Amino acid sequence: MRRIYLDHIAGTPLHEDVVEAMLPYLEEKFGNPQSLHSAGQEALEAIEGAREKVARLINAESSEIFYTSSGSEANNLALKGFALALRNKGKHIVLSSIEHQSILNSAKFLEKLGFTFSHIPVDKYGMVDPEDVQKAISKETILVSIMLANGEVGTIEPLAEIAEICRNREVLLHTDAVDAVGNMPVDVKILGVDALSLAGNQFYGPKGSAALFIKKGRRILPFIDGGIQEGGRRAGTEDVPAIVGLGKAAELALQNMDPRKEKMETLRDTLIKRLLVSIEHTVLTGHPEKRLPHHASFCVEFVEGESMLLNLDMQGIACSSGSSCTSRALKASHVLLAMGIDHALAQSSLVFSMIDSNAPEDIDYLLEVFPPIIERLRKMSPIYTQYLEEKKK
Amino acid sequence: MYSDKVMDHFQNPRNVGTMEDADGIGQMGNPVCGDMMTFYIKVKENRIADVKFQTFGCGAAIAVSSMVSEMALGKTIEEALKITNESVAEELGGLPKNKLHCSNLGADALHKAIEDYQEKRKAKESSETVPEKKEEGENDSCSCPYCEGPIEGLESSCQSCHIEFEDCPECHKPMNKKADDCPHCGATKPRV
Numbered sequence: 001m002r003r004i005y006l007d008h009i010a011g012t013p014l015h016e017d018v019v020e021a022m023l024p025y026l027e028e029k030f031g032n033p034q035s036l037h038s039a040g041q042e043a044l045e046a047i048e049g050a051r052e053k054v055a056r057l058i059n060a061e062s063s064e065i066f067y068t069s070s071g072s073e074a075n076n077l078a079l080k081g082f083a084l085a086l087r088n089k090g091k092h093i094v095l096s097s098i099e100h101q102s103i104l105n106s107a108k109f110l111e112k113l114g115f116t117f118s119h120i121p122v123d124k125y126g127m128v129d130p131e132d133v134q135k136a137i138s139k140e141t142i143l144v145s146i147m148l149a150n151g152e153v154g155t156i157e158p159l160a161e162i163a164e165i166c167r168n169r170e171v172l173l174h175t176d177a178v179d180a181v182g183n184m185p186v187d188v189k190i191l192g193v194d195a196l197s198l199a200g201n202q203f204y205g206p207k208g209s210a211a212l213f214i215k216k217g218r219r220i221l222p223f224i225d226g227g228i229q230e231g232g233r234r235a236g237t238e239d240v241p242a243i244v245g246l247g248k249a250a251e252l253a254l255q256n257m258d259p260r261k262e263k264m265e266t267l268r269d270t271l272i273k274r275l276l277v278s279i280e281h282t283v284l285t286g287h288p289e290k291r292l293p294h295h296a297s298f299c300v301e302f303v304e305g306e307s308m309l310l311n312l313d314m315q316g317i318a319c320s321s322g323s324s325c326t327s328r329a330l331k332a333s334h335v336l337l338a339m340g341i342d343h344a345l346a347q348s349s350l351v352f353s354m355i356d357s358n359a360p361e362d363i364d365y366l367l368e369v370f371p372p373i374i375e376r377l378r379k380m381s382p383i384y385t386q387y388l389e390e391k392k393k
Numbered sequence: 394m395y396s397d398k399v400m401d402h403f404q405n406p407r408n409v410g411t412m413e414d415a416d417g418i419g420q421m422g423n424p425v426c427g428d429m430m431t432f433y434i435k436v437k438e439n440r441i442a443d444v445k446f447q448t449f450g451c452g453a454a455i456a457v458s459s460m461v462s463e464m465a466l467g468k469t470i471e472e473a474l475k476i477t478n479e480s481v482a483e484e485l486g487g488l489p490k491n492k493l494h495c496s497n498l499g500a501d502a503l504h505k506a507i508e509d510y511q512e513k514r515k516a517k518e519s520s521e522t523v524p525e526k527k528e529e530g531e532n533d534s535c536s537c538p539y540c541e542g543p544i545e546g547l548e549s550s551c552q553s554c555h556i557e558f559e560d561c562p563e564c565h566k567p568m569n570k571k572a573d574d575c576p577h578c579g580a581t582k583p584r585v
Contacts, residue, residue, distance in 0.1 A: 303449070304428075304449055307403075307451055307452055380455070381449045382420070382447040382448065384449075
C-alpha cells in the first residue's frame with residue numbers, strides 16, 4: 001500500500017546526513033564529554049561544534065545554547081527556572097491560552113508554589129493581541145511566555161511586537177518555538193526574546209534532541225541538579241549522538257531554509273485550497289496567511305477526528321487530530337476551544353503537516369481518498385442526519 | 394491500539410442507517426462529549442426484527458454500536474435488555490482502557506430505544522398521548538457523579554468539586570478515589 005506521512009509536526013524522519021554524523025558517536029566515539037582523556041575531549045569537541053551550529057540557526061551565541069532532552073524539558077526549564085530565579089522580584093507570569101501542555105502544566109506546578117498566571121485569550125485565528133499582553137503585565141510580573149507558532153493550528157504569533165512591550169516593561173520573554181525553528185527563519189535578535197525553546201525532531205534531527213536559548217546575562221535556576229554540564233544549568237551526562245544529530249540538522253536547516261520553505265508552502269497552499277473545495281462544510285483552522293509553512297489544519301463538520309484519522313491510516317495516510325498529545329487524552333483541544341470553536345466542531349479537527357520531500361502527488365492521493373471517507377462517515381453520523389433534516393424544513 | 398474485531402466492526406459497521414417507521418428510537422451522548430449514538434428498532438412479536446444505528450464518534454464508539462446492533466438483532470426484548478456495556482466490550486475482544494467510556498453509550502442507546510418502544514406501546518394500549526420523554530438523568534459521560542459539574546469522563550479530578558477520580562473496577566465509570574462504593578453500580582472497592 002502507498003504510504004504517505006503527513007504528521008511531521010509529531011516528528012520528522014532523520015536526514016541521511018544527520019544519521020551519518022551521529023553514527024560514530026553511537027559506535028566507536030563513545031567518550032564522556034566531561035572526561036579529560038582524549039576520548040572525552042573528542043566528544044566534547046563534537047557537542048561544542050554542534051552548539052555553534054544550533055546557535056547559528058537562530059542567530060545566537062553558542063554560549064547561549066543549553067541542551068535539553070526535549071522541547072518539553074526546554075519549556076519546563078524556562079518557565080520554572082526563570083520563575084524560581086526571579087521569585088523575589090515578583091510572582092506573576094503571563095501566558096497565552098494556547099500554549100503547549102509543557103508550559104500550561106509547568107504553570108500549574110508553579111501555582112502550587114504561589115505564582116499567579118494570566119492566560120491571554122486569542123482571536124478566532126489563534127492570534128494573541130500584543131495589547132492584551134501589555135494590559136496583563138503588572139508590577140508583579142516577572143515573565144511572559146508566548147509561543148512563536150502553534151502546532152495545532154499553525155498560527156504564527158506577533159512575537160516581535162510582544163518583545164518590545166516586554167522590553168519596555170522590563171519583563172523577561174520566553175517563546176516556545178519548537179514547531180517553528182528549522183521550518184521558518186527564526187532570529188532571536190530580530191524577535192528580541194530572552195529565551196527560546198527548540199527541538200531537533202521538528203527538522204530532520206533525532207527525537208530527544210532539543211535546546212533552550214537563554215540570552216546572555218539572564219539568570220535561571222536549574223531543576224536537574226548534579227554536575228557542571230551545560231554550565232550548571234542542566235546536569236546529567238550529555239546525549240552526545242543526539243546533540244551531534246541536532247547540530248547537523250541545524251546546519252542543514254540553515255543551508256536549505258529557503259528552498260525547503262518554498263516547497264512546503266506550495267504543498268500547504270495546494271492542500272488547503274483543494275481540500276476546502278472538495279469537501280463541503282470544512283473550515284481551515286488557524287490564520288489563513290500567518291501560518292507555519294508546513295501546516296494545514298481543518299475542522300470537518302459532522303465527523304469525529306479519530307474516525308477520520310483511522311480511516312486515513314487504513315489508506316496509508318498518517319496525520320493527526322488536534323495535537324498528538326490531545327488525541328490520546330481524548331479531550332477537546334484547548335487551542336480550538338480558546339479560538340471560540342465550539343466543542344462539537346473541535347472534535348472534528350485534523351492536522352496535516354509536511355516536509356519538503358513530500359511530493360505534489362501525495363496531495364493528489366490524499367484528495368482522492370479523503371472525500372469518500374468523509375462521505376461514508378457522514379452517512380453514519382446522526383449529527384449530519386439532523387443537519388439535513390433541519391435543512392429540509 | 395484496537396483488537397482485530399474492533400477494527401473489523403469499525404471498517405465494516407453492520408446495520409448502519411436510519412429507519413423511517415421505527416418502533417423505538419434511542420439517543421445517547423452528544424457531540425460535546427465526543428460521542429453520540431442513535432438507535433432505531435423495529436419490533437415484531439416481541440423480537441427485535443430490525444435494528445439500525447448512526448454514530449458520531451471514535452473508532453471504539455463506531456465498533457461498539459455496530460456490535461450492539463448485531464447482538465440485538467433477533468433477540469427478544471427481555472434478552473436485548475440484558476445486553477450490557479461489559480458484554481459488548483467482551484464480545485469485541487476488549488477495548489483500550491481509556492476507551493471503555495465509549496462503550497458505555499452503546500448498550501444504553503439500545504436500551505433507550507427499547508424504552509421508547511415500550512412507552513409508545515403502553516400509550517397506544519391506554520390510547521393516551523405519548524408521554525413526554527423523561528429528562529435524561531444519567532448522562533454520566535458529561536457530569537461529575539458527585540457534584541454534577543461538567544466532566545468528560547476521563548479527567549483525573551473534577552474541576553468543580555476537586556474530587557479525584559479513578560475508574561470503578563466494575564463498571565469503569567469515574568468514582569471518587571477515596572470512596573469505597575461506586576456511585577454508578579454500587580460496587581465496593583476492595584481495600585488494598
